[in-house]
Amino acid sequence: MSDTTLKLKRTGMPMPLVIVGSALLVLVCLFPFWWMGLSSIKTLRELYTIPPIWWPSLPTLDNYRTVLFESNIPRYFLNSVVISVGSTALALILAIFASYGFARFDFKGKPALQSFVLIGQLLPTAAIIVPLFITLRVLGLVNSYWGLILVYMIITLPLSVWMLTSYFRAIPVELEEAAIIDGASRIGVLFRITLPLSVPGLVSVLVYAFVTTWNEFIFALCFATDSSVKTLPIGLAEFSTEFNTDWGAVMAASMVMTLPIAILFLSMQRLFVGGMTAGATKG
Amino acid sequence: MHRKSTGYLFVLPALLVLGMLIAYPVAYTGLLSVTDNQGNLVGLDNFRAILGARATPTAFFNTLWWVVGSIVFQVVLGVLTAILLNQKFRGRAIVRSVTLIPWVVPGIVAATTWAWMLHTEFGIINYMLTAPGVLEEPVGWLTNGSTVLPVMIAINVWKMFPFVAIMVLAGLQSISNDLYEAARIDGASFWEEVWYVMLPQVRPVIVAVTLLLVIWALNHITIIYAITRGGPANRTLITPIQIFRTAFESVQFNQAAALSVMFFAVAITVVFFYIRTTAGNAGASK
Numbered sequence: 001m002s003d004t005t006l007k008l009k010r011t012g013m014p015m016p017l018v019i020v021g022s023a024l025l026v027l028v029c030l031f032p033f034w035w036m037g038l039s040s041i042k043t044l045r046e047l048y049t050i051p052p053i054w055w056p057s058l059p060t061l062d063n064y065r066t067v068l069f070e071s072n073i074p075r076y077f078l079n080s081v082v083i084s085v086g087s088t089a090l091a092l093i094l095a096i097f098a099s100y101g102f103a104r105f106d107f108k109g110k111p112a113l114q115s116f117v118l119i120g121q122l123l124p125t126a127a128i129i130v131p132l133f134i135t136l137r138v139l140g141l142v143n144s145y146w147g148l149i150l151v152y153m154i155i156t157l158p159l160s161v162w163m164l165t166s167y168f169r170a171i172p173v174e175l176e177e178a179a180i181i182d183g184a185s186r187i188g189v190l191f192r193i194t195l196p197l198s199v200p201g202l203v204s205v206l207v208y209a210f211v212t213t214w215n216e217f218i219f220a221l222c223f224a225t226d227s228s229v230k231t232l233p234i235g236l237a238e239f240s241t242e243f244n245t246d247w248g249a250v251m252a253a254s255m256v257m258t259l260p261i262a263i264l265f266l267s268m269q270r271l272f273v274g275g276m277t278a279g280a281t282k283g
Numbered sequence: 284m285h286r287k288s289t290g291y292l293f294v295l296p297a298l299l300v301l302g303m304l305i306a307y308p309v310a311y312t313g314l315l316s317v318t319d320n321q322g323n324l325v326g327l328d329n330f331r332a333i334l335g336a337r338a339t340p341t342a343f344f345n346t347l348w349w350v351v352g353s354i355v356f357q358v359v360l361g362v363l364t365a366i367l368l369n370q371k372f373r374g375r376a377i378v379r380s381v382t383l384i385p386w387v388v389p390g391i392v393a394a395t396t397w398a399w400m401l402h403t404e405f406g407i408i409n410y411m412l413t414a415p416g417v418l419e420e421p422v423g424w425l426t427n428g429s430t431v432l433p434v435m436i437a438i439n440v441w442k443m444f445p446f447v448a449i450m451v452l453a454g455l456q457s458i459s460n461d462l463y464e465a466a467r468i469d470g471a472s473f474w475e476e477v478w479y480v481m482l483p484q485v486r487p488v489i490v491a492v493t494l495l496l497v498i499w500a501l502n503h504i505t506i507i508y509a510i511t512r513g514g515p516a517n518r519t520l521i522t523p524i525q526i527f528r529t530a531f532e533s534v535q536f537n538q539a540a541a542l543s544v545m546f547f548a549v550a551i552t553v554v555f556f557y558i559r560t561t562a563g564n565a566g567a568s569k
Contacts, residue, residue: 011473013370021367022378028441029381032396033388035407039399048405051414098297105290113298115558120305122498122557124550126523127543130530131308131315154304157297186289215389217505222531233391237509247399254392265387269380 033258040064040251047248063252072227073253076235079224080214082145083231087152088209091160094153095205099164100190104173114165121158128154129222136223143226151219156209163208167201168194203271211261232257312547315540329541338517338525339542345432346521349507350500352436353443357496358489360440361447365485366477368448369455379452386445390505397438398510401425425510428518435507435519442506443499447492454488455481487560494557501550522546 013021039047041059067073102114132151133142141147175197176189184192195202217233224230236257239250319325333339368379385393400407401424409421424434462480471479504523507513513520513528526546530539 011467011471011476013367013473015372018367018370018372021363022372022374025364025367026378026381029385029445032393032400032441033384035400036392036396050405050410052405052407052410094297094300098294101290101293105293107288107290110290113294116298116306117301118558119551119554120301122495122550122554123305123309124498124501124523124546126502126504126526127547127550128305128308128312129527130536130539130543131311132304133530134311134315134536135303135308150300151304153300157301161297211387215391217389217391217509218527221508222527233389233505236389236391236395239395247402247405250395251399254395258388258392261387261389262384265383266380269383 036251036254036258039248040255042248044248063246063248064256066246066249067252067256071235071239071249071253072230073232073235073256075227076230076232077256079145079229080231083148083152083229084210084213086145086149087156087213088206090149091153091156091209092202092205094157095160095164096190096195096202098157098161099168100194102161102165103168104176117158117161119158120154121162123154125154125218129218132219133222142223143229145229147223148220148229148231151223152213152216155212155216155219160205160209163205164198164201167198171197200271203268207264207268207271211265214261309547312540312543315537316544317541319537325537329537330545333529333538333542336538338520341517342520342522342525345517345519346501346523348432349436349439349521350497352433353439353500354493354496356436356440357444357447358493360444361492362451362482362485362489364444364448365451365455366481368452369481382445382448384445385442390442390503391509393438393442394506394509397441398425401434426515428515431511431515431518435510438506438510439500439503443496447496450492451485451488454485458484490560491557494553494560497553498550498557501546501553 012018038054038056040063041061042053042056043058043060043062046053046056046058098117102110136142136147136151139147141150171194175193179189179193180186215233216231217237220231220234221237224234232253236250236253239246239253316329317324317326319328364382368375368382401409403409403421403423403426406421406424408424409418412418413421422430424430458481462484463476466476466480501523504521504527507519507521508524508527511519513524522542523546526539526542529535529542
C-alpha cells in the first residue's frame with residue numbers, strides 16, 4: 001500500500017477465496033455429470049442400494065447395450081443428426097445472405113426489418129405452438145424432417161443473423177470495393193472475400209445453431225409424434241416418464257446424447273464464446 | 284442505382300421464412316382466440332373461459348415465482364462467478380470451460396440427471412443430506428408440494444447461471460485498466476473495486492442479460508415439463524405449460540390461443556423494454 005509511487009499493488013480476490021470458489025464451482029458444475037456417468041455403468045442392484053455406491057465394484061456396459069440395441073435411441077440419434085444438420089445448414093445459408101444485406105446495404109425500412117428479426121429471437125415459443133401446429137398440418141409437414149427443420153429456423157435464424165451482421169460489419173468495406181472495381185459481382189465478393197474473412201463468425205453460428213436444435217425439446221414434442229422423426233430429447237423423455245424408470249438406461253442414454261455436444265462445444269469454445277459475447281454486448 | 288433493391292434481395296429469403304413462421308402464426312393465434320372450433324366469431328368467450336379455469340391463477344403465480352426466483356439467483360451467482368473467473372489464477376482456463384458445461388448440455392439431460400439425483404429413496408442428494416444428519420429423513424423433493432417449485436428453480440439456476448457468467452465476464456474484460464489504476468491510487472481494496480468499478484461498469488450488460496433471462500424463463504418449459512409435467516397438483520404448472528396442455532391434452536385450441544394472446548402481450552412488453560434498453564447501450568451500430 002505504501003509504495004504506490006513506484007508500483008501499484010495488484011489487488012485481487014484473496015487467494016483462499018479463489019481456491020474455495022473455484023473448487024465449489026467445478027464441483028457444482030461437474031458433479032451431476034460425474035454421477036450420470038457413474039450411474040450409467042452400475043448394475044441394477046448397485047443403482048438401488050442405500051447408502052449409494054460411490055464406485056461400482058462391477059462396472060457394466062449393460063445399460064449401454066440396452067440403449068444401443070434394445071431401444072429406439074439409435075433411430076432417434078439419426079433423426080437428431082439429420083434435423084440438426086439440415087436446419088443448421090439452412091439457417092447458415094439464409095443468415096449469410098440476410099446478414100450481408102443488413103451489413104452492406106442501406107434500404108428503406110431496414111431498422112424495422114432488423115427489429116422484426118430480433119423479436120423473432122425473443123418470442124415466447126409456447127405462444128405460437130398452436131398456430132404453428134395448424135400451419136404445419138395444413139402444409140402436411142407434421143411428423144416430417146422438413147417440418148422440424150423449418151420450425152427450427154425460428155430459434156436459430158434470428159440470433160445467427162444478428163451475430164453474422166456484426167461480423168460482416170467489422171470487415172473493412174474497402175476490400176470489397178476494390179474487388180468490385182476489378183469487376184467482381186456482389187455474390188462473388190461475398191463468397192471470395194467476405195466469407196473467408198469471417199470464418200470465426202461462421203463457426204460460432206454453426207455451433208450455436210447445431211447445439212440449439214440438438215437440445216430443443218418443446219417443438220419436437222409437439223411436431224414429431226411418430227418414432228420415424230422423433231429426436232433424442234423426446235426419446236430420453238420417453239425413457240424416463242414410463243411408469244417404471246430404468247435409471248441406469250436413462251443415464252446411459254443421457255451420456256450418448258451429451259457426448260457429441262460436449263465434444264463439439266469444447267473444441268470450438270473459444271470461437272463460439274467470442275462470437276456470442278460480441279453479438280450480445282455490441283448489439 | 285439499383286443498390287437498394289439488391290439489399291432487399293439479400294434479406295428477402297430469411298425474412299420470408301421468418302414471416303411464414305412467426306408473423307403468420309402470431310396473427311393466426313389472434314384469430315383463433317376470438318373464434319370457436321368451427322371458426323365462428325365468439326368475441327371474448329375464450330378469454331372468459333380460460334380466465335375462469337381454476338388452473339389459470341395458479342399458473343400465473345407459479346410463473347411469477349419461477350421467473351423471479353430463477354432470475355435473482357441466476358444473476359447473483361452469475362455475477363459472482365464472473366468476478367471469480369476474472370481473477371488471475373492457475374487453471375483458470377479449465378475452470379472457465381467447466382463452468383459453461385451446464386449451459387451447453389441439453390435441458391432434458393439436465394432434467395433427467397437431476398431427477399435421478401433427487402430421487403426420494405435412492406437419490407444421492409437425500410443421502411448426502413441425511414447421512415451427516417442435516418435432514419432427519421429423506422425428503423420427497425419432487426413429490427412434496429412445498430419443495431417441488433423451489434427445486435425446479437434451483438435446477439434452472441444451475442442450467443443458466445453460466446450464461447450470465449460469460450456475458451458479465453466479457454463485460455469485465457473490456458473495462459479499461461485506467462479505472463482500476465485510479466481506484467488503486469485512491470487505496471481501494473478489492474471489494475471496493477468490485478463495488479465502485481466493476482459493478483457500475485458492467486451494469487448495462489447485467490440489465491440486458493436480465494431481460495433476456497426473463498424471456499428465456501418464460502420460454503424454458505423443458506425442465507419442468509420433463510420432470511413433473513406441471514404436477515403434483517399443479518404446483519409447478521406455469522403458463523406456457525398450461526398453454527401446451529390446454530392445446531394438446533384437452534384439445535382446446537381456441538382457449539389455448541386466448542391464453543397465448545395474453546401471455547404474448549406480457550412477453551412483448553418485456554421485449555419492448557429489452558430493445559429500448561439495449562438500443563440505448565449499443566448506440567451507433569447502424
